[in-house]
Amino acid sequence: MWAHEFFRHALLTGLLASLACGVVGTYVVTKRIVFLSGGISHAAYGGIGLACFLGWEPLWGATVFAVLAALGMGLVAKGAGQREDTVIGVMWAVGMAIGIIFLSLTPGYSADLMSYLFGSLLTVPKSDLLLMVGLDAAILVAVAIFFHQLQAWAFDEEFAGLMGLPVRALYLLLLGLIALTVVITIRVVGVILVIALLTIPSALGVRLGGSLGRAMVWAVLLGSALTTAGLCLSCYTNLPCGALIILLAGLVYLLVSCRPASATR
Amino acid sequence: MAKQTVVELTGVHVHRVGRNVLEAIDLQVAAGEFLGIIGPNGGGKTTLLRLILGLVTPSQGRVTVLGKPPGQACRQVGYVPQCFAFDPDFPIRVWDVVAMARLGRRDDQVVAGALAAVSMLSEKERPFAQLSGGERQRVLIARALATGPRILLLDEPTTSVDRRVESEFYQLLDELRASLTIILVTHDIAAMTAVADRVACLNRRLYCCEPGGLTREILEATYQGLPFRLRSVRSVGGME
Numbered sequence: 001m002w003a004h005e006f007f008r009h010a011l012l013t014g015l016l017a018s019l020a021c022g023v024v025g026t027y028v029v030t031k032r033i034v035f036l037s038g039g040i041s042h043a044a045y046g047g048i049g050l051a052c053f054l055g056w057e058p059l060w061g062a063t064v065f066a067v068l069a070a071l072g073m074g075l076v077a078k079g080a081g082q083r084e085d086t087v088i089g090v091m092w093a094v095g096m097a098i099g100i101i102f103l104s105l106t107p108g109y110s111a112d113l114m115s116y117l118f119g120s121l122l123t124v125p126k127s128d129l130l131l132m133v134g135l136d137a138a139i140l141v142a143v144a145i146f147f148h149q150l151q152a153w154a155f156d157e158e159f160a161g162l163m164g165l166p167v168r169a170l171y172l173l174l175l176g177l178i179a180l181t182v183v184i185t186i187r188v189v190g191v192i193l194v195i196a197l198l199t200i201p202s203a204l205g206v207r208l209g210g211s212l213g214r215a216m217v218w219a220v221l222l223g224s225a226l227t228t229a230g231l232c233l234s235c236y237t238n239l240p241c242g243a244l245i246i247l248l249a250g251l252v253y254l255l256v257s258c259r260p261a262s263a264t265r
Numbered sequence: 266m267a268k269q270t271v272v273e274l275t276g277v278h279v280h281r282v283g284r285n286v287l288e289a290i291d292l293q294v295a296a297g298e299f300l301g302i303i304g305p306n307g308g309g310k311t312t313l314l315r316l317i318l319g320l321v322t323p324s325q326g327r328v329t330v331l332g333k334p335p336g337q338a339c340r341q342v343g344y345v346p347q348c349f350a351f352d353p354d355f356p357i358r359v360w361d362v363v364a365m366a367r368l369g370r371r372d373d374q375v376v377a378g379a380l381a382a383v384s385m386l387s388e389k390e391r392p393f394a395q396l397s398g399g400e401r402q403r404v405l406i407a408r409a410l411a412t413g414p415r416i417l418l419l420d421e422p423t424t425s426v427d428r429r430v431e432s433e434f435y436q437l438l439d440e441l442r443a444s445l446t447i448i449l450v451t452h453d454i455a456a457m458t459a460v461a462d463r464v465a466c467l468n469r470r471l472y473c474c475e476p477g478g479l480t481r482e483i484l485e486a487t488y489q490g491l492p493f494r495l496r497s498v499r500s501v502g503g504m505e
Contacts, residue, residue: 030355152365155355158346162318162339163368163412206356210392215356 009129010121010231010241016132017188017197018223020139020181025202025223026216027174031154034199036073039088040175041182041194043069043095048116048186049102058116059128062186063135066179069095074175078168119190119242121231128187135180142177150174151212188227189242200249201226204256226252268295271416271446272317277326279312286312290326290471296415299438299447301461301476303454305488308468310450311347314418317448318344331415343409343445345402345419353394359404360389366411379411380404383437399430406437416446423453435460454484 028037044066051061069091077084115123143150153160153170161167178198185194205219230245237244272294279287287309294300302310315321316328319335330338363376380386383403388396393404402422409417419438423431431453438447439460451457458464458476466472466479466487474483 026356030352032352148361148364148368151357151361152368155357155362155365156346156351158320159344159365159408162320162342162344163366164340165368206354209356210395211358211361212356 009124013124014227016136017185020184021198022220022223024177024181025198029202038195039092040070041191042092045191046095046098049099053102053106063183070175070179074172117190121241132184196246200253271296273329275327277323280324299462301457302450302465304467341415343414343417345405345409363408379407383407419449
């Protein structure tokens with residue numbers, strides 16, 4: 001399998017997605033904004049549709065839409081006194097609707113719909129891979145710089161504010177990082193299943209790691225193992241790779257969750 | 266010589282969603298004073314602390330902390346929130362919780378000193394989630410101390426701890442009072458009156474008295490028929 005370029009690309013894509021999901025997903029899980037992350041991933045579909053319609057690279061469209069949707073959700077939910085879950089629900093659905101409309105208007109379009117909804121790890125072009133490397137680097141640099149600030153904010157937002165931390169800016173920063181992570185992960189499991197790869201390895205990491213840094217390391221390792229295992233299994237069974245990765249992740253989560261918390265720390 | 270006033274509320278009203286949370290509050294707290302605040306749930310105790318922290322803006326009246334508006338003085342005010350305000354599964358080490366108070370300053374000696382002050386330095390590598398209720402309270406106090414505060418605010422710190430831990434906690438506060446102004450919100454009237462210099466009875470309106478002057482009539486007027494907790498090592502106004 002290693003001799004095939006498509007497999008090497010797929011493996012690298014899975015590892016890049018696992019890295020971003022493990023790091024950012026740990027904040028998502030500990031800050032309990034899983035639903036918001038789902039909103040961002042589904043809103044990104046609008047960008048994919050628009051990009052296809054305009055003849056641009058779909059992932060570039062997804063990047064712009066995901067970042068704008070994330071910042072929009074954050075600003076409207078925290079700033080305009082709106083109910084956060086309602087805002088997320090609206091942007092979730094509107095993003096999908098925009099994507100479907102533009103894709104239906106795109107001449108000759110049909111096959112890519114499923115690949116962006118459910119992932120297409122085995123057909124990742126080099127251009128997408130380079131974009132993912134850049135986004136991963138941006139995420140890691142941002143988290144390395146703001147790790148302690150984000151940790152303080154995630155643990156106790158009120159105290160972080162009292163210490164003079166810009167809590168609103170940190171919230172928007174995290175939403176931006178989630179948006180970039182979503183874009184990286186779309187190729188692996190698609191917009192529908194992004195939420196699972198973003199949360200399952202991190203939820204396991206939180207159970208296994210006694211600190212935020214260790215939880216991230218665990219999440220990255222578990223995510224990498226799960227995507228690699230799912231990819232290999234997909235090659236042998238000829239079943240959809242994204243769905244296999246999520247099923248494996250769900251199975252491991254179920255097994256770990258059945259054990260008492262004390263046994264996993 | 267009169268002690269400096271470090272917290273001053275003058276004619277403070279807080280109005281929220283169709284009801285008055287606090288009405289006509291006048292309060293002065295002197296440097297080095299230990300003020301205990303009691304009152305029923307919903308009586309405005311936490312709101313009063315949040316006014317001092319600058320997290321709540323008064324609808325009417327004026328609040329000054331160390332002679333400044335509360336928002337400008339908050340780095341000199343240590344705050345110990347209610348313990349159940351935290352996600353119990355958050356993966357964070359004891360050291361990292363306390364180091365939050367020194368973000369951007371990288372002052373390990375201060376963090377270690379604050380942990381040592383609450384006898385938790387040996388536990389610095391343990392996950393916060395694995396600590397008992399009493400140990401968590403100690404860590405949160407260490408975090409407040411690490412800010413280098415002149416005023417320490419504590420919001421119902423003994424709610425989830427047993428009697429032994431509670432006793433140790435009041436012993437710790439007794440040690441800290443030598444260098445700090447302490448404002449403690451609690452439901453444990455008797456334990457608080459054993460250590461406080463003054464008691465503030467709060468149920469939208471405020472009434473202050475010496476611990477020895479706290480009578481059952483005052484408590485009944487404050488709690489207005491709601492139950493209050495009188496159990497501790499010392500009797501209050503001959504009520505136990």
